Amino acid sequence: MDERVYVELIKRGINNTVPYIEDYVNAPELDGRTLRLIGIDPFSSLNSSESILSQDLPPETFTSLLTEPGAVLVPGSLSDSEGISKGDVLQISYGSVMDKVQVIGFIEPESSGRAIGIDGIIVSDISTAQELLNTT
Secondary structure, eight states: OOOHHHHHHHTOOOOOOOOOEEEEEGGGGGEEEEEEEEEEOOOHHHOOTTTTSSSSOOOHHHHHHHHSTTTTEEHHHHHHHHTTTTEEEEEETTTTTEEEEEEEEOOOSSSSGGHHHTTEEEEEEEEEEEEEHHOO
């Protein structure tokens, strides 16, 4: 959706919208595993009950998500299964383009029911996702 549409929705009082971008990327270092990259607007996401960021992120992680190039959050389950630690740099590919992202923190499901939904995702700021997915 064109970002002007989002601004118009907000102007009209429709405040329960959250802009995001998503697509699938491959992680060669994780045996070519396909992950869903979701780029979100962290500020809008904080106000949404459906947000993946509805949990309390440490302030430094929230800031890093906005300010560090290539910053991503990964599920704790991915950390456990693949031995990924905070600060690790992962290569990802989108089509024929290779890029690097840095793990700045972890997301955890708020309930066991959400665990399946976050297992194969990585989350970034929307502008980072736009750059990684070449949609800027």
